[in-house]
Amino acid sequence: MNRRKFLQQTSFATGGILIMQDLFAKEKGKVYGYNNMSYTLDTAWSKANPTQYPVNDCHEMVQDKHGRIFLLTNETKNNILVYNTKGKLLESWGHEFPGAHGLTLHNENGTEYLYITDTAKHQVYKTTMDGKILLTISTPMDPGIYKKAEEFVPTETTIDENGDIFIADGYGAQYVLQYDSKGNLKHYFGGRGEGDEHLDNAHGIVFDKRSGETTLLVTDRTRNCFKRFTKEGKLLEVIKLPGACVCRPVIHKDHLYAAVLRSPDMKLEGSGFVTILDKDNKVVSNIGGSEPKYVNGVLQPMQQTEKIFVHPHDVCVDSDENLYVAQWASGKVYPYKLKRTA
Numbered sequence: 447m448n449r450r451k452f453l454q455q456t457s458f459a460t461g462g463i464l465i466m467q468d469l470f471a472k473e474k475g476k477v478y479g480y481n482n483m484s485y486t487l488d489t490a491w492s493k494a495n496p497t498q499y500p501v502n503d504c505h506e507m508v509q510d511k512h513g514r515i516f517l518l519t520n521e522t523k524n525n526i527l528v529y530n531t532k533g534k535l536l537e538s539w540g541h542e543f544p545g546a547h548g549l550t551l552h553n554e555n556g557t558e559y560l561y562i563t564d565t566a567k568h569q570v571y572k573t574t575m576d577g578k579i580l581l582t583i584s585t586p587m588d589p590g591i592y593k594k595a596e597e598f599v600p601t602e603t604t605i606d607e608n609g610d611i612f613i614a615d616g617y618g619a620q621y622v623l624q625y626d627s628k629g630n631l632k633h634y635f636g637g638r639g640e641g642d643e644h645l646d647n648a649h650g651i652v653f654d655k656r657s658g659e660t661t662l663l664v665t666d667r668t669r670n671c672f673k674r675f676t677k678e679g680k681l682l683e684v685i686k687l688p689g690a691c692v693c694r695p696v697i698h699k700d701h702l703y704a705a706v707l708r709s710p711d712m713k714l715e716g717s718g719f720v721t722i723l724d725k726d727n728k729v730v731s732n733i734g735g736s737e738p739k740y741v742n743g744v745l746q747p748m749q750q751t752e753k754i755f756v757h758p759h760d761v762c763v764d765s766d767e768n769l770y771v772a773q774w775a776s777g778k779v780y781p782y783k784l785k786r787t788a
Contacts, residue, residue, distance in 0.1 A: 477787055483722050483731035485769060485784035487754060491533040492780030499524050499538055504772035504781055506549035507762035510558055515770060517781060518549035531764055539577040548602040563600040565617055570600050586631045602650045602694050614651040614664060622664060635679025643681045650694020656725050663695045668712060685727045689747035698763035700725040705758035709749045717750045718758040720771060
């Protein structure tokens with residue numbers, strides 16, 4: 447057999463294997479996950495018409511107190527798509543967020559609001575649930591930590607009980623910035639650097655109350671970890687997740703969920719999965735990824751094992767503990783639903 451024929455046959459065989467893996471991965475009824483955190487996959491959950499309600503990057507999702515699922519996309523024909531849990535599109539709004547990235551839901555004295563970060567406009571917005579902008583936070587130039595507006599590229603927010611807004615500048619200077627409810631800067635910490643107290647790709651942020659103490663979890667994506675801080679910025683813990691370039695941490699009851707954009711590092715395209723941690727921050731399940739394994743208490747490197755996702759960017763957990771996964775740079779696909787089976 448000559449070299450050209452061998453390469454052609456090898457290429458064909460490899461391509462066939464990959465296609466079959468894709469088909470098997472999306473086989474109806476197949477169960478994914480480990481340790482009683484398992485799910486079936488529905489890639490056709492969204493019933494939206496893509497010609498009328500297109501998406502570009504599907505960045506993040508939240509569920510409101512009425513059970514509606516809000517999806518944020520950077521497609522300005524409809525930045526927000528609102529669904530019921532069966533995938534029926536209920537409404538859409540938003541044309542002014544070309545860099546729509548982070549979506550946070552906050553209940554303020556019984557009234558819910560959305561917080562949207564825009565990486566293209568370098569701003570953070572508080573809106574009503576139907577899109578009216580109530581507050582805009584731009585680059586904080588006064589303290590001198592930013593020399594130009596473009597250096598501030600906010601990716602996520604989390605809101606304290608007193609209304610203070612914590613912003614992760616995950617694509618910018620890597621600070622966590624604390625504002626009061628009126629948009630006045632109070633404090634900041636982190637920033638780019640080599641020590642554990644510094645951050646690199648601080649993609650997400652959330653308050654974690656699972657232990658009874660309120661702390662901040664911040665993503666350090668390129669370093670494959672979450673970092674726990676006090677509200678004042680004192681580093682308390684590094685939760686190492688080798689092989690997992692995690693997006694924002696999502697807390698639901700005792701578990702932490704996160705989309706893994708790529709594995710084992712940011713260099714490998716199309717290698718994402720979803721990871722789930724328990725109350726003690728031990729990985730208990732990976733969806734589309736390797737089975738979690740600890741040796742002498744140390745988590746072993748994780749990686750994608752099944753081609754379910756391309757670049758998962760966020761996980762939304764509904765009231766029935768089903769998951770919805772939004773994807774970035776994945777062919778403009780709508781979110782997938784993972785129905786809890788155990």
